Amino acid sequence: MKRDSPAPPTATYRLQLQPAFPFAAAERAVPALAALGVSHLHLSPVLEAVPGSAHGYDVTDHTTVRAELGGEEGLRALSRTARAHGLGLILDIVPNHMAVPAPEHLNGPLWEVLRDGPVSRYARWFDIDWAEHGGRVLLPLLAGRLGDELDRFTVHDGTLRYYDHVLPLRPGTEKLPLPELLDAQWYRPAWWRLARTELNHRRFFTVSELIAVRVEDPEVFAATHAKVLQLLREGVADGLRIDHPDGLADPAGYLRRLHEATEGRWTVVEKILARDEALPADWPVAGTTGYDALHHIDGLFTDPAGAERLTAAYRAFAAPPPDRGGDWPATARRAAWRMVSHELVTEVERLVRVAGRICDGALPLRDHAPWALRTALCEILVRLPVYRPYARPGAPVAPADAVLLEEAAREARAAFAVPEEADAVDVVKDAALGRFGDGPEHRDFCARFAQTAAALHAKSVEDTAFYRYAPLLSATEVGGSPGRPAVTPGGFHAFCARLQRDWPAAGTVLSTHDTKRGADVRARIAVLAEYPDEWARLLARLAERLPAPEPHVAWTAWQTAFGLGEPDALRLVPAILKAVREAALRTTWTEPDTAYEQAVERFVVAGPCGPAHEELTAFAATAAASVRANTLGAALLHLTMPGVPDVYMGTERVSRTLVDPDNRRPPDFAAEEPTGLAAEKLHLTRTTLRLRHAHPNWFGPDATYTPLPATGPTADHCVAFARSDEVVTVVTRLARGLEATGGWADTALTLPGGGRGGWRELLTGRACEERVLLGRLLHRYPVALLTRE
Numbered sequence: 001m002k003r004d005s006p007a008p009p010t011a012t013y014r015l016q017l018q019p020a021f022p023f024a025a026a027e028r029a030v031p032a033l034a035a036l037g038v039s040h041l042h043l044s045p046v047l048e049a050v051p052g053s054a055h056g057y058d059v060t061d062h063t064t065v066r067a068e069l070g071g072e073e074g075l076r077a078l079s080r081t082a083r084a085h086g087l088g089l090i091l092d093i094v095p096n097h098m099a100v101p102a103p104e105h106l107n108g109p110l111w112e113v114l115r116d117g118p119v120s121r122y123a124r125w126f127d128i129d130w131a132e133h134g135g136r137v138l139l140p141l142l143a144g145r146l147g148d149e150l151d152r153f154t155v156h157d158g159t160l161r162y163y164d165h166v167l168p169l170r171p172g173t174e175k176l177p178l179p180e181l182l183d184a185q186w187y188r189p190a191w192w193r194l195a196r197t198e199l200n201h202r203r204f205f206t207v208s209e210l211i212a213v214r215v216e217d218p219e220v221f222a223a224t225h226a227k228v229l230q231l232l233r234e235g236v237a238d239g240l241r242i243d244h245p246d247g248l249a250d251p252a253g254y255l256r257r258l259h260e261a262t263e264g265r266w267t268v269v270e271k272i273l274a275r276d277e278a279l280p281a282d283w284p285v286a287g288t289t290g291y292d293a294l295h296h297i298d299g300l301f302t303d304p305a306g307a308e309r310l311t312a313a314y315r316a317f318a319a320p321p322p323d324r325g326g327d328w329p330a331t332a333r334r335a336a337w338r339m340v341s342h343e344l345v346t347e348v349e350r351l352v353r354v355a356g357r358i359c360d361g362a363l364p365l366r367d368h369a370p371w372a373l374r375t376a377l378c379e380i381l382v383r384l385p386v387y388r389p390y391a392r393p394g395a396p397v398a399p400a401d402a403v404l405l406e407e408a409a410r411e412a413r414a415a416f417a418v419p420e421e422a423d424a425v426d427v428v429k430d431a432a433l434g435r436f437g438d439g440p441e442h443r444d445f446c447a448r449f450a451q452t453a454a455a456l457h458a459k460s461v462e463d464t465a466f467y468r469y470a471p472l473l474s475a476t477e478v479g480g481s482p483g484r485p486a487v488t489p490g491g492f493h494a495f496c497a498r499l500q501r502d503w504p505a506a507g508t509v510l511s512t513h514d515t516k517r518g519a520d521v522r523a524r525i526a527v528l529a530e531y532p533d534e535w536a537r538l539l540a541r542l543a544e545r546l547p548a549p550e551p552h553v554a555w556t557a558w559q560t561a562f563g564l565g566e567p568d569a570l571r572l573v574p575a576i577l578k579a580v581r582e583a584a585l586r587t588t589w590t591e592p593d594t595a596y597e598q599a600v601e602r603f604v605v606a607g608p609c610g611p612a613h614e615e616l617t618a619f620a621a622t623a624a625a626s627v628r629a630n631t632l633g634a635a636l637l638h639l640t641m642p643g644v645p646d647v648y649m650g651t652e653r654v655s656r657t658l659v660d661p662d663n664r665r666p667p668d669f670a671a672e673e674p675t676g677l678a679a680e681k682l683h684l685t686r687t688t689l690r691l692r693h694a695h696p697n698w699f700g701p702d703a704t705y706t707p708l709p710a711t712g713p714t715a716d717h718c719v720a721f722a723r724s725d726e727v728v729t730v731v732t733r734l735a736r737g738l739e740a741t742g743g744w745a746d747t748a749l750t751l752p753g754g755g756r757g758g759w760r761e762l763l764t765g766r767a768c769e770e771r772v773l774l775g776r777l778l779h780r781y782p783v784a785l786l787t788r789e
Contacts, residue, residue: 006264008701009040009644010692010693013647014042014649017043017069022074023074026078034082036685037691040090041082041087043090045059047094048106052068055660060099062223089238090238096245096248098110098211102163102166114167114187115186116186124217125223126201127212133198137186137188138198139188140190140198145191146190149189160182167187195346202347206344212247216248221257239267240265242258247454252390268287268289275484287505289507289646291479292479294508295480297634299486300488301733303734306528310471313471318550318551324468332461333382336382336456338584339464348378354444354445355373356370358427368427376416377428380405391432392434393439409426432446466516474521477516497705499641500705507644507645507646509646511655518656519635520651520655520657521565523630527623539555541615546610553576553600556579557608560575566656569604575662628680628735631677631681632781633782635684637719639685640699642703653682655667684781684785706725708752712746712774713745718732722751726787727785728759730777744773747774748771748772756788759788760786761777768786
């Protein structure tokens, strides 16, 4: 973000709007949230969506604010009340896709395309391959094969109906007999199982109910962004969060157009960065939404040696094969192969066809068999360690993209027995880098390769491998690196220094609507790396008394239950069932093993949610100091490190949430003041957010970040830094190891001097000298927040 752009928020508060928590409910929460100290409310998508949607990412109409939330007047009323309390609004927008709803007329542009075909004025909106299926859009909405479902179709009021689906009829076909009528349409109703191999339109990941939008088209951009831009222009909202930019054909081009249209409003992008990946420097945004910060914070509270012992204990307990949970790289690679050969076949085959046409159009590229192109394509895709490249035909290839594809191609060639046939690898690599020209086929392949790579990474890593690799579940989080879960203090400081230098107004998060476990659940689970041997012995005892359908399920369920901290079967059972379905080792969403799932449910109810949960409670009491240090330490780092912290709804207190939909339940803003650790976290959050609000320059784009090393025998258990030499953060890490060595002893921290007086610790009100013993500073809390007197 340019330094002359509008001032960024000091902190945002994310609200998940839904029919059960509409604009009016958010408006009632405004006084409490203003008192908390945030500067902006961060709203989940507000445009018209599928009726009843609990998230709003299934947009149906870009021109209308969602009626179920209170409509545009409800949004404007929320904005007025927020501004009266000194708050602004940040909107979450979804440029990549729209819903394929039932009834279909809820999506007006799609309705017209289904009625009028490629001549529709909206045909340019969607990535549809009209060359397939005889120029018809495949709609995989039938419960069975077409012949078995014919009796369930009716024609009524000029529409074709199938259960909740209402489809338009091509003009002039209304009176045809049903078989001829179906064949005369611009769409082809089909068995839902055909989607993974036969779909001829781009979708969001593997979700056929979400159709991708060609927002790279200027007319499509203008039409889909007009309402949002109006809300920004008229002061209803102040900034934007961009959902899934990696799904776009040209993320950089889109973001440049958006930056110009918004006149540089604060904008963050939901870009998931790999551990050593950098955000493209030419993106005109404030930064990412903050999953990279989450990874670095979580890793700081993960004991590296303990994580290795825990992994060894998991392997001994569950005995998973290397590529099914025993080894992280092998597990991720096998999950990727499953995706390209099963869930993403339609996307792969589309790329094979385009690659074939590119070869046919250039004599030097001919005679590459489709099987060779397919093999080369898949071998490269499964080897990409990041979401996607950003190459564009006609533009110079970025060095990072060239290295990425060259390394993947070098390994991919080994899949071919005949060296000459391995030349197909170079064809795919160079086409993906846009090196063959700037024609329609070249642009299509380059964009679709990157879009497919992004879908593959998300579905294979985050939605499959993370559920198969279970040694330490706190490490299997969006943007995480479970094979290397720990982050050193030096690594954390280096990350923060880069963030302040390059993206000082980027977002930072600890919990979101997409995290698989909330921050406070992960804080509890992370302590298991400090108690690996004790956890292994506890699991061995529990498994002997309460056998699970398989050891992997037992490890996952007991660890999740420990993180949750209460034997709540209504919440834990759905989370574990989702885990085994996503893992796709014994059951899946589309090929469920009902008997197996019932056995899993019985085990969770009788085991982690039964009387044996008392043993988890006792274990948690033993590890209470580490849980407290992790919970408060992560919260304070999040709120004071470089960037703009986004506080997820309810997480100002202790909030132990599991994977969606559990983490999307509306919070109770009228709840009484908490006690215990929850009260401490609320006190910390209020104090820190109010400090940020009162002194934005100490934390903003022009602030500084300075690591403060402790000195003494236990210095490695302290992480401290100064912001602008005006405020100091101190946290405790790996509390069990600290206790084992006898505590802080004479370990001390020297605060910034400069002859400007002493310091005061804000959580306790205690005055401090320039050199402070950590045993005294951290006597009451395992964390400290200091400002100059």
